[in-house]
Amino acid sequence: MSHQTELPNARRSPRFAGLVTFGRYPRLQDVTHADRPVDWAIYGAPFDAGVTYRPGARFGPRSIREESQYLKRYSMAHDVDVCGVLSLADAGDAPVAPYSCKDSADLICAFATDLPDPGTTKPLALGGDHSIAYANIKAAWKRAGGPAGGLALMHFDSHLDTVDEVWGERWGHASPFIRCIEEGLVDPKRMLSIGIKGPLNTPGDLDFARKHGVRIVTPDDLAAGGDMLLRNFVRELADAAAYLTFDIDCVDPAFAPGTGTPSVGGLSSAQALGLVRACAGLNLIGADVVEVLPDRDHAGITALLAAHIAFEILSIDAVRRAGAKP
Numbered sequence: 400m401s402h403q404t405e406l407p408n409a410r411r412s413p414r415f416a417g418l419v420t421f422g423r424y425p426r427l428q429d430v431t432h433a434d435r436p437v438d439w440a441i442y443g444a445p446f447d448a449g450v451t452y453r454p455g456a457r458f459g460p461r462s463i464r465e466e467s468q469y470l471k472r473y474s475m476a477h478d479v480d481v482c483g484v485l486s487l488a489d490a491g492d493a494p495v496a497p498y499s500c501k502d503s504a505d506l507i508c509a510f511a512t513d514l515p516d517p518g519t520t521k522p523l524a525l526g527g528d529h530s531i532a533y534a535n536i537k538a539a540w541k542r543a544g545g546p547a548g549g550l551a552l553m554h555f556d557s558h559l560d561t562v563d564e565v566w567g568e569r570w571g572h573a574s575p576f577i578r579c580i581e582e583g584l585v586d587p588k589r590m591l592s593i594g595i596k597g598p599l600n601t602p603g604d605l606d607f608a609r610k611h612g613v614r615i616v617t618p619d620d621l622a623a624g625g626d627m628l629l630r631n632f633v634r635e636l637a638d639a640a641a642y643l644t645f646d647i648d649c650v651d652p653a654f655a656p657g658t659g660t661p662s663v664g665g666l667s668s669a670q671a672l673g674l675v676r677a678c679a680g681l682n683l684i685g686a687d688v689v690e691v692l693p694d695r696d697h698a699g700i701t702a703l704l705a706a707h708i709a710f711e712i713l714s715i716d717a718v719r720r721a722g723a724k725p
Contacts, residue, residue: 404482405430406472415468420489421525422470422710427488427515436516438485438720439713441523443492444507444687449500449530449571453659459691459702460492460525462657466699467706474714476676481710484717490514493524493534500570504534511538518542521716523709526689528659529560529572532644533579539642539685540584546640551589552576553629553678555671556646557596557662559615561607572690577607587611589639591632593674594618594649596664618664626677633680643678643686643715645708647701655704657696668704675711679718686712 406423420426421441430437443460450456472482481487493510496502511522511534522542524535540550554560554576561580562573570578579585592608593616599605608615616628648658651665666674691705 404485404487406482419464419468421464422467422487422706424487424489427490430486430488435486436519437488438519439487439521439523439716440490440514441487441525441709442490442511444495444524444527444531444534445492446495446497446503446507446526446531447528447659448497448503449528449568450659451565451571451573453692453695455692455694456526456528456659456690457497458693459527459689459705462693462696462699462702463525463688463691463705463709466703467709470706470710474717477679477714477718479714479717479721481714481717484721485713487713500530500568504530504570507531507534508538511535512541514542518544521683522685523712524687525705525709526687526691529556529646529689530570530575531689532687533570533575535685535687536575536579536584536642536644537582543640543684549580549583549586550684551636551639551641552585552591553632553641553643553681554590554592555594555644555649555674556592557594557648557665558646558660559592559595559604559608559613561613562604580611585642587613589636590614591616591629593621593629594666596662618666621670621674626674629674629677633678636681638682640684641681643681643683643712645675645686645688645712646690647688647705647708648690650704655701657692657701658690659692660690671704672707672711675708676714679715681715682719683712683716688712
């Protein structure tokens with residue numbers, strides 16, 4: 400049976416009316432059936448107690464959903480009708496424990512792991528701070544049957560997020576990937592960190608990535624090699640199970656001011672979209688978009704970009720399933 404997403408007709412039912420779900424996609428409980436499993440369940444992870452600078456990303460899922468009302472279904476870049484290929488649904492928000500990073504990680508992971516149809520339905524988390532990536536990566540890994548050797552990881556960020564601990568906390572937004580690598584959820588030799596830039600607290604901040612084989616792509620590298628670095632990485636991975644995590648702070652604050660740890664010299668909105676599109680061909684089993692902070696977001700432009708990044712991630716899977724051009 401063809402998997403597709405039934406959307407309200409925007410020319411009859413205005414985008415500013417009705418229930419605010421991501422992309423105006425149906426609620427998960429309204430579409431989950433044994434004969435037609437959902438391909439992607441989009442859910443919110445409203446948690447930000449893991450931040451090291453400015454809080455507020457707990458409100459990110461709401462703002463991303465709000466700005467996603469103007470998303471449309473057809474990708475010109477990939478020549479694919481995303482909602483015609485994929486069955487998509489909004490699964491609501493995961494429960495969180497606002498005073499505990501580890502407890503929240505466990506709650507979010509359990510929520511995402513227990514979504515219907517493991518092995519078929521993939522989780523896309525809207526953050527929240529980047530600490531929630533650990534929980535969704537673990538859930539995606541479990542739902543895919545626990546691929547041996549860990550997942551490949553396409554990581555967009557200004558920061559490596561491989562710090563062992565900050566202020567005694569080992570589960571904050573500076574540490575999700577060191578925890579994932581320690582647990583065998585991610586293979587560091589198949590991890591590409593894109594957009595990493597300084598200044599850093601210490602040169603030692605690079606040690607873990609270098610020791611474990613994480614490949615670092617700086618803005619200067621992108622300027623020199625463009626999207627071919629990503630395309631080559633995707634070809635190298637072939638059909639390996641992969642996860643894509645996108646921290647909105649890899650985009651320059653001139654384009655995405657609504658984030659808690661802004662880093663200048665980042666990507667433009669157009670560059671960010673182009674680089675995610677260059678990931679077409681990945682065998683994605685999960686993803687997240689994180690670190691949107693609405694209180695710092697002028698005219699909702701950061702949340703709007705985050706919504707479009709999420710759509711581009713879904714497009715990657717639609718392209719793979721439809722056999723459309725990458």
